[in-house]
Amino acid sequence: MNKFLILGLFLSLSAWANAQNTGQRVVTNAKTKSTTRVETKADETVDQALDKIEDGIGSLFKKKEKPAKTQESGSEEKMSESSEDAAEGTSGSETSNGGTTNPSLRSYSKFDFVPGENVIAIEDFSQDAIGDFPAKWNTTSSGEIVTITGLEGNWLAFKDEGELYPEFLEALPENCTIEFDLGVFNESQAYTQFLFLDENNGHDLLAGYRENGVEVGLEARGMAYVRTYDAYGAAKIDNDKPQKQYYIPEGEDYTFVRVSIWKQKSRLRVYLNEEKIWDIPRAFVEEGAYRFMLGSITYYHENKEFLLSNLRFAVGAPDTRSKLITEGKFTTQGIVFDSGSATIKPESAGVFKEIATVLQENPTIQIEIIGHTDSDGDDSLNLALSKKRADAVKNALNLDFGIDGSRMTTDGKGESLPLGDNKTAVGKAQNRRVEFIKK
Template structure:
């Protein structure tokens, strides 16, 4: 027995020695083996995570549904719970559900004009495109858009209106927005699911040259002139990227910053192009101001893209306007200035905080010209009845006067107010764009 033990020990020593010799003789193979093992382990982990998600999804079919997160959607066949902006009765119902204060996307969280005190965004003077998906059925891809992937119209619990839910990897663009002019503004609302991943990308907004705005657009290796931003919110590590490609197909600018994202809330994105300059705002914060983002002799268009690892992105209330408002010249020289950039809650006289830039611009003109008095005139579209619209237009004009007085110090004695309701349209009330242009506030020099 003793001899057997000694023999076994001897065999183990010999084997260990042989193994050590093999390892010394071929260290490169050892490294390769370790790399192979680690790679396989990572792949296995990825597969297991995918299987876990499938199992979790199957298991959840038989579980009681938990309370929905802020981005939970409704996509029931034959059921449309949206609140389109052009339905007065639905708007009234939506208003009654609110807290009575202007909010930042959730009830009970007040947003004041003061919060936007550094917000200098001024929308274009004429609206050329409005997209609220009111014409689209829940569950469908929007009729006026194109994609190489998929997407669908949904409603979101606790959020008004309809939303486009983007597929996690694809190209999307509104066919009604073609070539963009030298000066324009683009606005839209965005929200993401709570599990939105920090890996890969968020929602990308591309401004490619018009000839490259196709379904073959390569969001990863585009080699033609463009300006682009990536809005990538996550739970605690939100970022935004910007990059620019010139005529030589070189990426001449690239940068990344922290993104001031409000998790779980509706976030308002404002993009402003003035000739070659690009400014991007998220809610009240300016995140990019790039003086040479666009080439002056090229025509650009609009395209969205996603390459999302996990989670879902939604967009709604897209609005494109053109032109650069010249408040000072029109009010002081021409004697009249009109803007649809002062926005209100639906069927309400409550001013939305993103109107701050326009109000500040008007107040600066009045401060620089202290002898000038103005009449503020409210106008509405033709939705609803004439009596209600007349009353609403007067109340909105009064709200603008109060804001200019309390927020910017313009004396009440310098401002008169009235309303014209739907009686003086500047555009036909037959389209969303026409209605948006008719919902305006006019300043007349006295």
Template sequence: MIVQEDFSKESLGDFPSNWNTRSGAELVTINTREGKWLRLAQTGVFYPEYITDNLPENFTLQIDLLANQQVAAIGQWMVSLLQTKDTDEKFRLGEGLHASGVANFQLNFQPGSSRGQMYYSTNLIGSQSKSGIPEFHTPEKPSVKISIWRQKQRIRVYLDSTKVLDLPRALDANATLNSLVFSSSNPEYDSKEGAFFMSNIRLAVGAPNLRSKLMNEGKFSTNGILFDVNSDQIKPQSYGSLQDIAQLLKENTAVKVKIIGHTDADGDDHANLELSKRRALAVVQALTTTFGIDASRLQSDGKGKSEPVDNNDTSAGKANNRRVEFIKL
């Protein structure tokens, strides 16, 4: 995990302390959603300042995004993955779909337009549009989880669990990206109540080859299996990771594995240990009941906070420690 941003340590009503903008936005809560959300109600560019290194050539980016019903038909929200050299370039290139001359991938949504509208652009293939986006269209579907997966040249985009883009030559294979930038625009923002809301931003190194890791190294860990807070209830967005693991086990029918849960250091040690064991057992139950894996091939255990792989001082570090480990028996 490179970035795990849920704004949990920031104050409501403020702009995040480690982000930058030349416009304005504030953190709010939403009655029907957990956590804090960055409310974008002004035209502007917004980006986290703590991304200072080049992004890996294989990474995934996830964002939870909402739009209220007051967002006008021309209201736009955009995420940009860019190669920039300074702050001014982040603001300039983050404003539109035409960041020519530098490596970039930009994805733009207009959920208030007729049937929903999506635009995408890269420095290699130019800009294209796609009409009719049922996954993100107000007022019928005002929220979406956006997932972007870069593998060198290739870019895939998922809205919730639906793959909407698969661009095999979107970028140069060796293109360097070093900036994550968000923007919103709507000339009517100043006189309307339209706003976008975003949270739960997760930027991580791309998934390894699970079969290679398990067969050659004897184990692998995943942060893709998510649970409700202080619970062993698996979140629906974990389905893709569970499906990949189940497919691996189906293709290698002689393999048996031990599934081990790990937590971060927050909370009571004994409670964390018991929680990690329950979460590992929940994964076993999901693999057997949902995916048909023979229960005799699976064991479970939990280590609580006792085997961290990162520090527990940052959100990203804690997210790395909250993992599920698979060990070949």
């Protein structure tokens, strides 16, 4: 069973059982009810049971230890990247306490998604007030920022029929990637849609025109579709298929999935978690100016909504071979870790495959792996964390891809060599990187 579904089932049943006494939903508006898990006996009960199941369940959304302080709203104060314990993760190897880190990257051998080289936008809704619609978005309907018991950060909950889009993101480059975490709440045959609309047609984005558009839909009951449209708005490609990642089984209330979208000129690739769902060579009109949107079809059923957070927009198709072999240096923000940790996230698998292939095809090359962090937290902790992350990358290449460890050395620079402005989310994302230098 999908790890998100296991955790989602437990959270849903526990929270709804306690709702009779506390009035608390799984998705909680902090204007009316704090979401911290230390305020009530009901929350303590959820915590205790979560502690029992989380020892055996790995998740991209990991339960965090309670911080010493909380915000006035009652939400857990966001901890800096380096203020958490920097556990040494090596992507599927055994840890010193007998536990294991994330599954081996080898298990994601079919995952070929590689994030764009340069991050151009980050959206985690941290700048928006709980209960408000996000200031940098537009919509035909309504939504609000919420926090979710057991999960980090702010989320946009979008309800009812309608569409929405980030106004801060201009027309997509011909080579770009889009990643985000998507949840669906409550059983329904409602669809969540990803829309790519061509601004060259001169229509308002929210007007609903589909000329030269591309549309992907995920149904919460296990179906998905992709449609492409011609210059007159008639469907060219109309393909439906079953999918299990976004499916909500009977008896469960919600699930979460990581969505990765790769646009390369006319080509569209869509991934749910680490599985490729579509790879369509001619989805986009090459001269189109496409904007990214989302939408929902709820069939006007109440309490149906999708949840959105952790968006990452990046541009460029990394040329690993050329940069490492010819230029002697390859830098990537596509190797990502759990917050404050050296545990590698599975969505990094595509980048690892690219690097490993280059090293396998050039067996005499030796490299140095250097970790970098943003400036959040203590300097010395960031330095130590960057070194541990470089070690984790080396171990993953060795254990999961068979690269001889003697060919690799490691180092970490912490926050000392920033590429971007640490006062912005985009700058921080650019600074959290791994460098590979040919020796």
